[in-house]
Amino acid sequence: MWGFITCLNDILIPHLKAIFDLSYTQSMLVQFCFFGAYFLVSLPAGRLVKKVGYQKGIVFGLVIAAIGCLMFYPSAEYHSYNLFLSALFVLASGITVLQVSANPYVTLLGPAASASSRLTMTQAFNSLGTTVAPYLGALFILNEAASSMTTAASADSVKMPYLFLTAILLLLAAIFSYLKLPKVDSAVVFEDEKVTGSAWQYRHLVLGALGIFVYVGAEVSIGSFLVNFLGETDIAGLAETEAAKYLTYYWGGAMGGRFIGAAVMQKLDAGKVLGFNALLAVLLIALAILSSGALAMWALLLVGLCNSIMFPTIFSLALNGLGKHTSQGAGILCLAIVGGAILPLLQGVLADNLGIQLAFVLPLLCYIYIAFYGVSGSKSTHKTQ
Template structure:
């Protein structure tokens, strides 16, 4: 390690040898981002589906997101320890296998017509996705120069958004359409069985592929980052920009998930569009599709514009659009809330990469902390569900405004590294 830090020539040689592999590694990792985006977005289909099957209130239906994103809170720190021990690649493989087991649990949950077992299956599935995120996000951030980490992670997150764009069509066709034709609640619940068995097969296939792939070992990169950090003792919690970044991830994921979770109910409102569930579900693709388009644009733009400034701009635009969605009706309200997806595009990868910048040997722990903060996707939708039960679906969208205001603050000031 001493030789590495005192020999720029050797350091350059190592980087030049690994650089060709970085492109291949990034290409391989995009499949993971696609899959967990696809699976996460299916929750937006499950919520109205299981709400009808089990006659749930909005707050009860939001337990779907509570159990799914609650796994991030319980599993993220252990996942960080697992990645630190096994390495990023083996962490990815283990995460894929656990996620596949969660998908397979949907079969007995539907057969037994049990909402608690559905929630357990979602928790197991999300535990695997958590391990994937803890492994893959920092791995992508370190595959190149630190100053372009936001751009690089935004690009891979664009494929995550591609998964979320495709998933609503998949869910509307194979779950909601089948459920509409079912003659009983039992048959309606069973409409989720084969789609999730198919997803389990895909995840196990990816696990086999990543077991075989030879990806770059980034331990030397972590060591080099550690050398360049002034304070590298203690833990990741001592870094102010990481802690504020964790809050940023909490409120961002909470706002994004909460909005997506209520879109079907929002579009079904007679004052907005009065759409049937299977038809309204297809519009979710525009919300997530906006995030996908924005990430491709953002990946290019943030090569030239500071990540913090881009974050502030998008957060303020999101606030203004939600205000329009709350006070307007009909097509204007629909378009406004869907355009929030475009504003969301760069937020997660930008906050994540800004928060882990300069952590050195604490990068894996920092990644675990940030993934722990994804529990916002469990908490904030639950609170919006309570608001929707009491004041209505449309006014309940005022809650995400608070989230986006904090994100604007983080981009403006909170993300600055203070030694």
Template sequence: MAGSTAIPGQTNQLSTGGNENYGFALTSLTSLFFMWGFITCLNDILIPHLKAVFDLTYTQAMLIQFCFFGAYFIVSLPSGVLVKKLGYQKGIVIGLVIAALGCASFYPAAAMQSYPVFLIALFILASGITLLQVSANPYVSILGKPETASSRLTLTQAFNSLGTTVAPFFGAFLILEQAATEVGNAANGAEAVQMPYLLLAAMLLILAAVFAYLKLPVVADTQVEDGEEIIGSAWQYRHLVLGALGIFVYVGGEVAIGSFLVNFFADPNIAGLEEAEAAKYIAYYWGGAMVGRFIGAGVMQKIAAGKVLAFNAVAAVVCICAAVFTSGTFAMWAILAVGLCNSIMFPTIFSLAISGLGKHTSQGSGILCLAIVGGAIIPLFQGMLADSIGVQLSFLLPIVCYVYIAYYGLIGSQFKQVNS
């Protein structure tokens, strides 16, 4: 899932000895990656469910992703300030509590049968997830030897993908199947989300209690030496600016496709599946990303990352075209195959964009993290297209996103020295 890459440029150091075993700490942190992948993917279940409950247009339904990913843009920088002041461990605890509050807010939202209150609850939940990512991502990278940081991050990101793969089954069983038994009853349809999200709130609070009592290593920030002046700005680097746009369109395209899968599979011309059954197939979309991440890691040891990125983007364009211009199960599996193409895109764009930034790496990383707001904007525009030309043709928008990513992999990512 987007946003699960650690923030480079954080040259923090452990204040405790460097020979300690951080296995338990890393195991605990891995559970966080699983949880936020799980919760984020549930949005793909919420969208068709709340659309039916409140009789929404596709544009209105996409406000779910707008509020969720909009929190990344609004909360990321304040979260960084908070973590710098309180430390990573306290940041994790506070993030878990805020996310739990957001989950618990689904209960009154359903009781009030209010879509705006659901959106507020989602924003609160996403704010907690954002704080978790700002706290946990760089923390994982410094818990152990620097030369093995990449392997640790790959492992934790795999569990993030595992969360996105499991979530559709959870949502299909506890939300969509439950709601299906209450056809025509909007109140009970809305209330189908209450118990699942209360359960998530309880799990998040348990994790918060665990992290509050864990004896985790303290991290000292040594990113910039006292008195050191950084000349220039990350905005000077063309490949960084183009990379930020790449992150924007990638996250937007990935999230937009996932958001429409249930409705796409329910189309009689595609698969004609019931919502609860269609939701289970979302696991193939996110599961493909999990499998492809490991395949891509091996391939990129032999082939330049930019070329692999461009190849995957072109493959995604081919798959989406097949989904748009054909029908039946072939179209269904074609759009699911895009998940496999997505696998290496976020971390690859991220790493290419910050390459060669030197002392501007931290600023560049922050710019790229803000670009995740694409997950709020592009699904909204696809919703507008779906309302005007239909769900199937609305997938033409993600094609534009992947064409740009192919350009970035081949041309836009090339580093040009900047005099500073």
């Protein structure tokens, strides 16, 4: 569900850009408000999860996300870009609480050695949502908008899809409130227990937080610009509705790669797999920048396959050996997801000034850092607690 919701932003951006006649920079405020919520809500969410536990944290996250989806109705009704941005912020706040609860919980449900593999498997289901979202978004939002005669009617096309998402999120919240999930004592801090130090003292966590920042920024930037990139006459010249369907290949590559990666990382070192994927992404983006036509199009779409194992691998490598500091560490990593707010906005500025194709140099630099983290920066200098 949170994969589906996050990926729908890639449909909303060209949709709202056309309705409100926005520049690239202005349209990237969608991602700025959505991922900005991670920055503002992550640490409070970490404290909430510490207090109520992982399971209740998941329920809280689902309910808040449902409220955000419900806010899309008045946003469309009043035809207000600012209200749309507010709805996205509330929605993302719920997703943040969900991430802070669910990701560390999954890493702690078994041996540390296979944490990357476990989180990669759960993220593969996240990718199932991101793979389906562009196709359904194109069908129910962009198609409706294309057939509408007025901009107000175009804005209305988001009402029903987001009301449907509201209902599903509330249903999931009800299910998770009744499920009996295993408790993880190794990361629970008891009231009379004193925990010394801080998660910030772990070098591999701090470098991992920067890794999450640039990874999410790069992944979101590429997804956000793909529809417009494929619409360029020297790339594919596709209409928005058709271009949106190609997003399925980008996010679908990430899904397939995660199922494969979950198996591969049972056998291979997670850091080395991360480094290899990042270097491959660098080569593909360079090809997309320097070429044109179908070659540039497919080079950029294939970056999705490279992305597959990156988020869960960086996340689990950064949390490795944090012990009682795990929930604080998870909060810091989710804080770093703010890269998804800042980097697309910067790429929007580059696209307005240099053109959309050259603007992809920004994600290229991000993947160079991720390659460094996989090969060197992820090595823990602390003994496991």
